[in-house]
Amino acid sequence: MPPLIQLERVSKIYRTGAVEVQALREVCFSVEPGTMVAIMGASGSGKSTMLNLLGTLDRPTSGRYFLDGEPIERFDEEQLALLRNRKIGFVFQSFNLLARDTALENVELPMVYAGQSPAIRRQKACLALERVGLGARIDHLPNQLSGGQQQRVSIARAIVNDPLLLLADEPTGALDSAMTKQVMELFCELHRSGMTVVLVTHDSAIASYAERVVTFQDGAIVSDTVRGGNAQAGSHRLAQCRGLA
Secondary structure: OOOOEEEEEEEEEEEEOOEEEEEEEEEEEEEOOOOEEEEEOOOOOOHHHHHHHHOOOOOOOEEEEEEOOEEHHHOOHHHHHHHHHHHEEEEEOOOOOOOOOOHHHHHHHHHHHOOOOHHHHHHHHHHHHHHOOOHHHOOOOHHHOOHHHHHHHHHHHHHOOOOOEEEEEOOOOOOOHHHHHHHHHHHHHHHHOOOEEEEEOOOHHHHOOOOEEEEEEOOEEEEEEEOOOEOHHHHHHHHHHOOOO
């Protein structure tokens, strides 16, 4: 089966006047469908830049990115917006819920952009909220929900269009330990159902939920380890990229 995500020697350079920062350095990275991957690294390592590129929120300076076999560089901004709506779900540390909208209305939002009818939006949003255990909270505003419940609403919003890829940026950073466990168990459940999950975290305890951990340092991948400590597959991928295998 071809990879869902394929990066070929991707670099990202940010320029501000005469200052140039290389956030990513010829990164090669692939993710098979149905995989749960954690991306780790210290602040400034490139992991957040990587997530933005995977989510098509930013473009590489050089190299190529294929999502579901499609070369992203061929898409204009309108096409990328449609692709994100159809194929990618986003979960953020700060939830990013609309304060004046109910849980149901927040989850309906991606379907509004997709032009789906109100009846279908409500049906699918209710099912997504049921899936994350909030079927009884559909009419609650964000300030009437706990942090963990708000994050589950954001996950329901992310999965309501049945995306191929779920991207999560420090999804438990604003939660206590009990809520963190609940949210991570939900990600694992989504993964077991066949969804591809890529999450960015600085916390090794969070990364341990994933079956594969990729570590960044100074804009490059320095380790790629499969759960159980087997880094052989990841090392082979890195060697292939660098022309060593």
